[in-house]
Amino acid sequence: MKEDKNDAIKKRFAELPAIVQQAITDASIETKLRALAETHKLHLDQWVLLENQIMLTLIGLEDPKNMAKNIAAKVGVSDEIAKKLVADIAAQVFQPIRKMMQHADVPDPTKKEEPTEVAPTEKMTPSDTSAYKTGESSTERRDVQEDPYRESIE
Numbered sequence: 001m002k003e004d005k006n007d008a009i010k011k012r013f014a015e016l017p018a019i020v021q022q023a024i025t026d027a028s029i030e031t032k033l034r035a036l037a038e039t040h041k042l043h044l045d046q047w048v049l050l051e052n053q054i055m056l057t058l059i060g061l062e063d064p065k066n067m068a069k070n071i072a073a074k075v076g077v078s079d080e081i082a083k084k085l086v087a088d089i090a091a092q093v094f095q096p097i098r099k100m101m102q103h104a105d106v107p108d109p110t111k112k113e114e115p116t117e118v119a120p121t122e123k124m125t126p127s128d129t130s131a132y133k134t135g136e137s138s139t140e141r142r143d144v145q146e147d148p149y150r151e152s153i154e
Helices: 002-015 020-027 028-038 042-057 063-077 079-103
Strands: none
Touching: 002 042, 020 042, 020 079, 028 042, 028 079, 042 063, 042 079, 063 079
């Protein structure tokens, strides 16, 4: 059973955007979580359980909506402390990752893209037909900006 969970973690990790993978493997998250554990007076075993819950949430195997409930149950803290932990974790771990993803224009895999409606293309016609005279070649015309058949030399 443990092998299945490890395989699921490895598979899910491989599917994550590179920025999230880098953030998960970065040692700064561990440092931030240790500081939170000290702030909220968690024991070492509780800190390890907290880190596991956060990593499972980062990877996408746990729903972020259930994070406070999961932390309270798995780490063994009160609901109040779990909510404070979640607020701190969101501010120190999740928001920096979200900002990095937004700056890198990485699509969020949790958001479903809505199909965009494509407007039918209109045939381009010159707006001012006075520049066109029957029988006159395009090289003789002074105003060639509206001529769809003549390219600019510039």
